[in-house]
Amino acid sequence: MKADVLLGLQWGDEGKGKVVDVLTPRYDAVARFQGGPNAGHTLEFDGKKFVLRSIPSGVFQNRSLNIIGNGVVLDPVLFAAEARDLETAGVPLKDNLKISRKAHLILPTHRLIDAASEKAKGGAKIGTTGKGIGPTYTDKTARNGLRVGDIADNFEEKYATLKALHLSRLASLGATPDPELLARLEKEWMEAIEYLAEFEIVDGEYLVNGLLREGKSVLCEGAQGTMLDVDFGSYPFVTSSNTVCAGACVGLGIAPNRIGEVYGIFKAYCTRVGSGPFPTELFDETGKRIRDLGHEYGAVTGRERRCGWIDLVALKYAIMVNGVTRLIMMKSDVLDDFDELKACVAYKIDGKETDQFPYSIADGTIEPVYTTLPGWKSPLTAVTSEEQFPENFKAYIAFLEKELSTPITIVSVGPDRTQTIIRK
Ligand code: GDP
Ligand code: IMO
């Protein structure tokens, strides 16, 4: 068997959680391969709403096994809060969640360093989620990190060594923490570590490859989006992991020739949260309207998401670097009431048009070139099959498929699990 991958093609929050939940019944296992609690994946069903951060979005379907891969960074405190909420809601998490011993741990001091580094950057700050993501991945590549597997072996000493390193880093940033605050954070963290250790800790790469060898199906769940990838995104305004398809290989231990379908997910428009360039961003009433209609506020931080028209230059680039085989379009219903829609088909840079994503997309240097399409002016939320799609919506889909040379196989028309149209 091959593992399928589902990942975001824009700047995150495309609706990955919802679609992973919808697709889970087709899979034996769902695995997160990168990111951490910077993610906020929203699921809605039976009148309930859940936001998952570190736990895969397959947990609500009892049949599936869920795996937190080695590429994920785990904050024990946030993990414990998330997991306990799910247990309270009746999810048998200790049976259906396994955690890779190679996943790295986010320490309380990683979060403090995240905040101090952002402060030190001043106006050039990235606008991180403040969850210690960058500092934890930095320690991983600098070979200082603490991993889940370390809990079982001389843990206190390893923790003390890393903490000492962090305190000197914080001192150099002029952000020495208040000892009382640090003691409180550490106590809470160590308690959460004990809870984490109650879960089955596994060699994730053996588990995943064993499943594939037995003919079991695996869905890899991405976090963030391609334009936030540390190599291919809008660097330096990115996250610190590889959000692209190759990230599923290194974040789970799956060989590239074991990857099957690559589902690329995007919104019918575009959003971004945090700083950094966003060529199609709308600063006018239309942008505000999209934000209001789409409830575009961060699932993790509550921050306003910046909104704009769909960007086909960025999407084509994302499809290329991920090898996307199927597209999934989300939040189509948000555009129900617009007379006209715009799609960015090229960038004008220094007077020249290009459909390639440039090395630098510093704010203000790119002028988007738009094609205008007629709106469908009819509510999509109650639509149950593609035959019921209004003609102009069908035309919007056909236009995107032609431009992107990839089929759109799923269309989402509302936040609920049931508001999902699987196309023939
Ligand atoms: P993720 O991080 O990619 O999982 O996405 P988020 O959960 O952060 O953001 C997506 C938001 O859009 C959530 O609030 C979802 O409930 C909501 N959502 C998902 N699909 C649709 C849709 O088709 N229409 C509408 N109106 N909302 C949707
Ligand atoms: P999901 O999985 C949207 C953004 C932050 C910031 C940048 C770096 O829900 O789509 P970090 O805390 O990772 O160092 O922040 O990345 N960011 C996200 N934006 N959705 C996310 O996750 C994000 N995770 C990080 O806003 O600009």
Ligand code: MG
């Ligand atoms: Mg999100």
